[in-house]
Amino acid sequence: MREKITSVLFAAIILFIPQAVFAVDGSQIDTGTTSWMLTSTALVLLMIPGLAMFYGGLVRTKNVLGTMMHSFVAMAVIGVLWVVCGYSLTFGHSILGGFWGWDSNYFFLKGIDKSIVNGVPEYVLAMFQGKFAIITPALISGALAERVYFKGYTLFIILWFLFIYCPLCHWIWAEDGWLFNFGAAGVIDLAGGLVIHVSAGVSALVVALLLGARRGYPKTAMMPNNLVMTMIGAGLLWVGWFGFNAGSTVQSGLDTARALTMTQVSAASGALTWLIIESIVFKKATSLGFVSGILAGLVVITPAAGVVQPYGAILLGAASSILCYLALNLKTKLGYDDSLDCFGIHGVGSGLGVLLLCFFIRDSWMQSAATSAGGSWTVFNQFIVQLTGIGATILLAAAGTFIIYFIVEKTVGFRIDEQSEIEGFDQSLHGEHGYGLVHSDFVK
Secondary structure (H helix, E strand, O other), rough: HHHHHHHHHHHHHHHHHHEEEEOOOOEEEEEHHHHHHHHHHHHHHHHHHHHHHHHHHHHOHHHHHHHHHHHHHHHHHHHHHHHHHHHHHHHHHEHHHHHHEEEHHHHHHHHOOOOEEOOOEEHHHHHHHHHHHHHHEEEEEHOOOOOOOHHHHHHHHHHHHHHHHHHHHHHHHOOOOOOOOOOOOOOOOOOHHHHHHHHHHHHHHHHHHHHHOOOOOOOOOOOOOOOOHHHHHHHHHHHHHHHHHHHHOOOHHHHHHEEEEEEEHHHHHHHHHHHHHHHHHHOOOOHHHHHHHHHHHHHHHHHOOEEEEEHHHHHHHHHHHHHHHHHHHHHHHOOOOOOOOHHHHHHHHHHHHHHHHHHHOOOHHHHHHHHHHOOOHHHHHHHHHHHHHHHHHHHHHHHHHHHHHHHHHHOOOOOOOOOHHHOOOOHOOOOOOOOOOOOOOOOO
């Protein structure tokens, strides 16, 4: 009887105490960190349908499916490219003067079948990073909504991924990337303020200017078809962002808790600030303003979540909402058609976070950086490093997008023809109707 009780107690202990698991090659797997990274990977993937709903609700009824397809197709196209060559181009050893990376072991992920990195199977890390690669070009679709061919968009994101995303990601996140090692502590960009949001925002602005405005814009009102769907999409993005930022610590510990907390605080601050702005200006609060504030708070904290404290996250979220609000008003005055405000929120808000994070860095991080750099680290020096990162990102994204645009336009075509634009994406390009109804919002 005593032996049975002992066996039961032992089994219970085994079940409830974290296990150390060993790979075939003897490398130890940290099951706690691996579990969190698997969860984070799923959370970031959840952001793509969240983005599709966010964007899909903001366009006209006749374009809702076509717009959502822009986000979903990236899951397939970039999802395959990432496995074939993207992971290698991003995290391989520097080639071509450090412009790209390359490692034949990462080609088709053929060399990582048994690889364990920092206690996590490399497959998990590759898939986590792959979700970032998927959502970045999908963000750009917000600037070209309602006026591009599906085939043109698909070719665009392929070229943009290969020639802008992969190099930039290598520069900033690969261990031998030049921005990763620039200055005393390298560019601070925890989860993609530069790699994802500034690059996508700048490219969105370039494409919007080159494509020209939608037919009838800005004289014709182009009202959102479903703000309920947009709000649900924003909620999914907020939830997914915890994996986005906290997962980027690649651990399950104190830094993870910090990043998750700063993400929540900044998003809440951004949403609240936008509501206050609208209450002052319009005497009412809108759902569209609320979700815009959420995004403003999320994008600004993306590069900074690993280094700032809660008061800094609150101030960053508030500052981002104010600046993004002004940027959207400036768009209206200048008349360019960034349809769903990719540049005005992602580019402007995250760029602000990349720079202002320098002034809210926690003392412990500063002391660690100063010690590692032999005492040469200062806030001013880090600001110059961050400014260099923004400059390099803008230059690559703007010049690369300009070239890619003309390649797409001269090959498969980019700007949709007038009749198809009037008819709408859903029917002219996909042969469907988003709501199964006859359209009532054709532009004359």
